[in-house]
Amino acid sequence: MRTKLCDLLEIEHPVFQGGMAWVADASLAAAVSKAGGLGIIAAANAPVDYVRGEIHKIRTLTDKPFAVNIMLMSPFADDIAKLVIEEKVPVVTTGAGLPSKYMKDWIEAGIKVIPVVPSTGMAKLVARAGATAVIAEGGESGGHVGELTTMALVPQVCDVVNIPVIAAGGIADGRGVAAALMLGASGVQLGTRFLVAKECSIHPIYKNKVLAAKDIDTMTTGKRLGHPVRALKTPFTRAFLKNENDVSKTVEELEAFGAGALRKAVVEGDEKGGCFMAGQCAGLVKCEQSAKEIITELMTEAEALLAGGGKWAK
Numbered sequence: 001m002r003t004k005l006c007d008l009l010e011i012e013h014p015v016f017q018g019g020m021a022w023v024a025d026a027s028l029a030a031a032v033s034k035a036g037g038l039g040i041i042a043a044a045n046a047p048v049d050y051v052r053g054e055i056h057k058i059r060t061l062t063d064k065p066f067a068v069n070i071m072l073m074s075p076f077a078d079d080i081a082k083l084v085i086e087e088k089v090p091v092v093t094t095g096a097g098l099p100s101k102y103m104k105d106w107i108e109a110g111i112k113v114i115p116v117v118p119s120t121g122m123a124k125l126v127a128r129a130g131a132t133a134v135i136a137e138g139g140e141s142g143g144h145v146g147e148l149t150t151m152a153l154v155p156q157v158c159d160v161v162n163i164p165v166i167a168a169g170g171i172a173d174g175r176g177v178a179a180a181l182m183l184g185a186s187g188v189q190l191g192t193r194f195l196v197a198k199e200c201s202i203h204p205i206y207k208n209k210v211l212a213a214k215d216i217d218t219m220t221t222g223k224r225l226g227h228p229v230r231a232l233k234t235p236f237t238r239a240f241l242k243n244e245n246d247v248s249k250t251v252e253e254l255e256a257f258g259a260g261a262l263r264k265a266v267v268e269g270d271e272k273g274g275c276f277m278a279g280q281c282a283g284l285v286k287c288e289q290s291a292k293e294i295i296t297e298l299m300t301e302a303e304a305l306l307a308g309g310g311k312w313a314k
Contacts, residue, residue, distance in 0.1 A: 008164065009065055011038050012037075015188055016040060019067070020143065021262060023200065025042075029058055033066045035290075039058070044071050103131070132163065133166060135166040138150025138169030138170060142230050142279040149170075154185055196288045218233065225255065234271065235271070240275075261274055
């Protein structure tokens with residue numbers, strides 16, 4: 001299976017691995033890139049030296065294309081924006097804001113820019129600014145989410161831009177890949193499925209929680225703060241929601257309560273104080289596999305479904 005996205009990025013399969021904070025390091029990204037997808041290093045809130053080290057590390061592990069995801073709310077965003085130019089990173093994905101202030105410099109440096117967008121308006125803005133593609137991410141995804149679902153968002157974004165669209169949010173198997181392509185997407189981005197990749201270094205407790213999750217085991221918190229987050233239902237997320245609904249709690253108190261919760265989940269496996277971010281598709285994730293096994297299975301399933309699609313048409 002090849003799409004326009006494969007040719008643009010020189011990758012074998014139209015599969016991105018999400019730029020998950022504290023999760024998407026050089027080891028995971030390299031494994032995905034070596035398997036033919038696009039591995040992504042998450043800059044998150046990390047300082048420049050850390051991100052530079054991860055870029056250098058991935059280049060020792062693979063010569064395949066990779067990306068760096070820049071969270072635009074990070075206090076180090078300006079520095080990371082310069083770093084990816086200095087390091088000649090081939091692809092940059094962005095989240096948590098508009099990357100307009102950086103795009104001209106990135107494009108002039110030969111970087112392919114692929115922002116995450118939650119709406120058609122944002123998709124049109126970045127397309128006009130020269131984006132190579134966009135990632136249309138629905139609210140089924142783990143982590144920071146928007147309002148629109150993937151099923152509703154992807155075809156509408158495809159209708160308003162003339163660049164490839166990558167579907168994200170709620171995709172965990174070949175059925176999701178096939179559906180995304182039928183909606184008009186040129187590829188998919190998966191986060192939750194790659195949480196249980198063998199090359200993913202998150203705490204075993206985190207992996208086990210994803211593997212044990214059912215369809216109703218995620219919830220969103222943080223709407224009052226203006227940036228809702230989807231995660232597994234745990235003592236932390238339930239306590240956060242209770243505090244969020246308590247009008248006596250200030251925004252500052254809520255932010256302080258949530259500070260460091262993702263690190264506690266990823267690094268420590270803290271079942272009480274950790275925020276175990278995962279998408280609604282967690283219930284579809286059944287076993288730990290290598291990145292190569294995951295991508296091979298995705299493509300095999302999707303190709304079989306698409307090849308048999310003719311049975312619905314007469």
